[in-house]
Amino acid sequence: VQLVESGGGLVQPGGSLRLSCAASGFTFSSSYMSWYRQAPGKERELVAGITGARSTTYYAEFVKGRFTISRDNAKNIVYLQMNSLKPEDTAVYYCKAPISWGQGTQVTVSS
Numbered sequence: 001v002q003l004v005e006s007g008g009g010l011v012q013p014g015g016s017l018r019l020s021c022a023a024s025g026f027t028f029s030s031s032y033m034s035w036y037r038q039a040p041g042k043e044r045e046l047v048a049g050i051t052g053a054r055s056t057t058y059y060a061e062f063v064k065g066r067f068t069i070s071r072d073n074a075k076n077i078v079y080l081q082m083n084s085l086k087p088e089d090t091a092v093y094y095c096k097a098p099i100s101w102g103q104g105t106q107v108t109v110s111s
Contacts, residue, residue: 001025001100008093008105011085015109019080021095021102029053029073031098035080037091037107044094048080063089085109 007019019035034049048069049058057069068081078095087109095102 001097003095003097003100003102005093005095005102005105008107010108010110012111013085013087013109015085016081016083017085017107019082019093019095019105019107021078021080023076023078023095023097026097026099028076028097033069033071033078034058034096035069035078036094036096037089038094038104039088039091042091047093050078082107 002024004022005019007017009017011017030052032049032051035047036044037047038044047060047063048067050069050071055071059067066082066084071078090107090109092104092106094104
């Protein structure tokens with residue numbers, strides 16, 4: 001199983017980023033995928049999740065209306081579109097498959 005995140009970076013408050021997670025080594029299309037984040041000194045927390053076939057989504061309250069999780073089962077990629085970013089969104093963002101984590105990608109929101 002391999003998960004490779006990309007798309008992180010530095011963005012100003014109010015800006016947008018799109019994270020991508022390329023997956024391989026398992027049956028992606030039927031797997032629940034999710035994004036977590038971990039800020040310095042804090043515990044890792046669930047941001048959003050998406051089921052396999054029906055792409056039913058879940059969002060943590062603190063990102064509802066700002067972030068959108070989606071997936072492309074033909075390409076084995078899960079995305080996290082992040083809009084209206086706030087400084088408190090600064091964290092390392094991790095992609096998660098049922099039995100594996102990605103290496104994380106840093107998102108920094110600062111002016």
